[in-house]
Amino acid sequence: MPRYSDETIEEVRQANDIVDVISQYVHLKRSGRNFFGLCPFHNEKSPSFSVSPDKQIFHCFGCGVGGNVFTFLSRIEGINFVEAVQTLAERANIQLPTFENNVDKAKEELKAKVYKVNEYAAQYYHENLYKPSAKIAQEYVKQRKLTNDTLKSFRIGFSGKFNELYQSLKKEGFEDPEILESGLVNRNDNGTYIDRYRNRLMFPICDARGRVIAFGGRVLDDSKPKYINSPENIVFSKGRNLFGLNVAKKSDEIKKRLLIVEGYMDVISLHQRGIKNVVAPLRDSTNTTTRLVT
Numbered sequence: 001m002p003r004y005s006d007e008t009i010e011e012v013r014q015a016n017d018i019v020d021v022i023s024q025y026v027h028l029k030r031s032g033r034n035f036f037g038l039c040p041f042h043n044e045k046s047p048s049f050s051v052s053p054d055k056q057i058f059h060c061f062g063c064g065v066g067g068n069v070f071t072f073l074s075r076i077e078g079i080n081f082v083e084a085v086q087t088l089a090e091r092a093n094i095q096l097p098t099f100e101n102n103v104d105k106a107k108e109e110l111k112a113k114v115y116k117v118n119e120y121a122a123q124y125y126h127e128n129l130y131k132p133s134a135k136i137a138q139e140y141v142k143q144r145k146l147t148n149d150t151l152k153s154f155r156i157g158f159s160g161k162f163n164e165l166y167q168s169l170k171k172e173g174f175e176d177p178e179i180l181e182s183g184l185v186n187r188n189d190n191g192t193y194i195d196r197y198r199n200r201l202m203f204p205i206c207d208a209r210g211r212v213i214a215f216g217g218r219v220l221d222d223s224k225p226k227y228i229n230s231p232e233n234i235v236f237s238k239g240r241n242l243f244g245l246n247v248a249k250k251s252d253e254i255k256k257r258l259l260i261v262e263g264y265m266d267v268i269s270l271h272q273r274g275i276k277n278v279v280a281p282l283r284d285s286t287n288t289t290t291r292l293v294t
């Protein structure tokens, strides 16, 4: 059921004069500051039902009912509070926020949390790369002659074993809905949580604004597939992003031209050789047209 803000409810209340609304149901006569009529909620012969235009409330001295314009409409029409707000908003030509706005709000909140999960994971993987347990990844970056500056610019990382990331995210206070939505952790049929990326060299994928939206993970042995990407989710759409754009944007050359190369490692090696206006399409996104969204 939708919920309206106090401000919205107040706006609707002020736009519906209680004397006007009640007059549609009860014949009211002015007496001093108030109006009186026969109570519609109990049987009576002399009017004990009063309406105060000053206070915008009604009260029956016979049966004791009372309240504001919403209370009156709910009781007389047999509808609930939200329906009374909707009816009176319509009467006053006030556009209420739709139920969809509430759904959008929940979606925006989840999105914000997923960005935080991704940001935390990027840092977690990056720090992992410098640990003794990441020997296999350290050997790979050494063999590819990646400098420490490069590792830091692209925040290259290493994913650990089993559910190490999941454990760390939980310890940090993240909850399952945003963790699962990020695609970084999967829950299998028997309810066990397992990290999506294990023993892989990690490349955070950022949008043009520099927010981490996904990851690419490269194997460090001969197993297949060589690369896996985050699944599309609330913050990530493959066709709409390019790897390295957030880094390339910092270079002046990008104003003249943007070079598109095949793979993440191509972007990184060229960048290290001083060619900084370079990006790559996201892997396994060949069937979608890449559209730049800055």
Ligand SMILES: [Zn+2]
Residues within 6 Å of the ligand: 039, 040, 041, 042, 049, 060, 061, 062, 063, 064, 065
């Ligand atoms: Zn009454």
